[in-house]
Amino acid sequence: xxxxxxxxxxxxxxxKFANGIAASVIVEQPFNVVxxxxxxxxxxxxxxxxxxxxxxxxxxxxxxxxxxxxxxxSELGPRAIVHPTxxxxxxxxxxxxxxxxxLYTGRTARAALDxxxxxxxxxxxxxxxxxxxxxxxxxIHPDAAALRINLPAVQQVKVKMLERDGEDGxxxxxxx
Amino acid sequence: MSAWTHKHLLSLExxxxxxxxxxxxxxxxxxxxxxxxxxxxxxxxxxxIVNAFFEDSTRTRMSFSLAAxxxxxxxxxxxxxxxxxxxxxxxxxxxxxxxxMGVDVMVVRHSAAGAAETLAKHLSCSIVNAGDxxxxxxxxGLLDLYTMRERFGRIEGLKVAIVGDIxxxxxxxxxxxxxxxxxxxxIFVGPPTLVPKTFEKLGAKVVHDFDSIIGxxxxxxxxxxxxxxxxxxxxxxxxxxxxxFGLTSDRFARCKKDVFVMHPGPMxxxxxxxxxIADGASSGILKQVENGLAVRMAVLYLVSRV
Numbered sequence: 130x131x132x133x134x135x136x137x138x139x140x141x142x143x144x145k146f147a148n149g150i151a152a153s154v155i156v157e158q159p160f161n162v163v164x165x166x167x168x169x170x171x172x173x174x175x176x177x178x179x180x181x182x183x184x185x186x187x188x189x190x191x192x193x194x195x196x197x198x199x200x201x202x203s204e205l206g207p208r209a210i211v212h213p214t215x216x217x218x219x220x221x222x223x224x225x226x227x228x229x230x231x232l233y234t235g236r237t238a239r240a241a242l243d244x245x246x247x248x249x250x251x252x253x254x255x256x257x258x259x260x261x262x263x264x265x266x267x268x269i270h271p272d273a274a275a276l277r278i279n280l281p282a283v284q285q286v287k288v289k290m291l292e293r294d295g296e297d298g299x300x301x302x303x304x305x
Numbered sequence: 306m307s308a309w310t311h312k313h314l315l316s317l318e319x320x321x322x323x324x325x326x327x328x329x330x331x332x333x334x335x336x337x338x339x340x341x342x343x344x345x346x347x348x349x350x351x352x353x354i355v356n357a358f359f360e361d362s363t364r365t366r367m368s369f370s371l372a373a374x375x376x377x378x379x380x381x382x383x384x385x386x387x388x389x390x391x392x393x394x395x396x397x398x399x400x401x402x403x404x405x406m407g408v409d410v411m412v413v414r415h416s417a418a419g420a421a422e423t424l425a426k427h428l429s430c431s432i433v434n435a436g437d438x439x440x441x442x443x444x445x446g447l448l449d450l451y452t453m454r455e456r457f458g459r460i461e462g463l464k465v466a467i468v469g470d471i472x473x474x475x476x477x478x479x480x481x482x483x484x485x486x487x488x489x490x491x492i493f494v495g496p497p498t499l500v501p502k503t504f505e506k507l508g509a510k511v512v513h514d515f516d517s518i519i520g521x522x523x524x525x526x527x528x529x530x531x532x533x534x535x536x537x538x539x540x541x542x543x544x545x546x547x548x549x550f551g552l553t554s555d556r557f558a559r560c561k562k563d564v565f566v567m568h569p570g571p572m573x574x575x576x577x578x579x580x581x582i583a584d585g586a587s588s589g590i591l592k593q594v595e596n597g598l599a600v601r602m603a604v605l606y607l608v609s610r611v
């Protein structure tokens with residue numbers, strides 16, 4: 130199995146990702162793209178021009194911080210910083226694409242759905258993840274995924290992005 | 306610093322600059338919650354927070370209550386007057402009895418310095434100091450820092466005058482520690498009876514002539530003139546206090562153009578601060594109250610799980 134994807138692989142996967150997202154909504158009509166902090170946010174930003182190139186005209190953009198909605202909050206160790214959610218867009222009555230880097234147990238997506246419900250009521254919510262690594266603990270499935278691999282729990286996927294990690298790429302490695 | 310490691314919040318003196326900045330940064334995320342149409346997050350669902358106020362307070366208690374409710378915690382209110390305290394029960398016994406109901410965080414206000422720290426030693430829940438005598442009022446210090454940082458974009462290098470009854474003020478102490486650690490310069494202003502020179506040992510500059518520094522400072526934090534102390538020999542008459550240390554129109558005219566006026570409340574209009582200044586564009590007083598909520602949400606969230 131391939132355990133390293135370089136910048137070239139990443140670019141090709143991102144094109145595939147944009148195609149999948151464009152196919153999950155009616156691109157000509159208004160919809161929102163909301164990234165889950167941190168790398169989902171960066172992916173969403175990258176996707177905006179790519180979706181425009183695929184015919185999207187009115188795309189709202191926002192960022193969701195799901196920390197306060199996690200179901201394992203009381204089991205986590207010391208608290209990390211909570212960042213603001215940025216959803217300065219019309220949420221109601223239009224499709225919304227949730228973007229995240231990796232889909233694993235599905236608990237982040239569940240938390241994101243709870244958080245979204247506090248902001249409004251999209252007509253449809255689609256889940257777009259760059260890498261679906263399997264191992265779901267909740268009945269949640271992606272509508273678009275650039276890469277699907279089935280990994281045992283002892284392994285983890287690290288999506289690297291230029292803006293934050295200095296390079297684009299994906300690494301599959303042993304959980305530390 | 307990537308995570309918070311304290312179980313209690315007892316003082317700002319005990320925190321590092323990084324830890325104070327960490328709380329302020331966390332509060333930014335919580336301030337956003339108050340801008341939503343649904344102003345509530347499930348972070349502390351199932352937790353119990355008790356406001357144990359052995360000394361009266363309205364705004365601090367309300368601020369903590371609302372902060373706890375916005376985090377979905379259950380809130381209990383306890384006030385010292387008319388309770389078992391007046392029947393002779395000791396502080397520790399009272400607190401232990403409250404804790405036995407299954408409390409996760411106890412917010413404590415008490416007239417004795419060190420009360421919160423004593424409870425932290427004897428109880429197993431988290432303790433947040435909401436004011437202990439003339440010692441500290443850390444969440445007030447944090448919300449003042451937050452409000453200054455929001456206004457100026459920084460704390461480092463600011464010149465901050467704290468004016469009034471410094472000797473009896475926990476707000477002044479918490480501000481001093483927080484501001485010093487983050488690199489601001491603190492000037493205590495007041496009559497020698499209320500601001501003795503020995504306070505310079507704490508790291509502040511002590512000035513008895515307000516006018517001598519009025520044009521140099523970025524922030525003026527006016528403390529409340531406490532009615533109950535006005536009768537004491539330490540205190541000048543109200544008129545004398547206003548003419549020497551009040552923020553009057555005449556003094557305000559000599560301030561820096563972008564001076565930021567603060568007051569922890571409740572204020573005595575016309576005594577320590579002129580009414581139109583308190584309501585004017587330079588005033589951050591209502592911002593302080595607004596930010597207090599975000600800061601207290603951040604604090605309750607941080608201490609509730611360590």
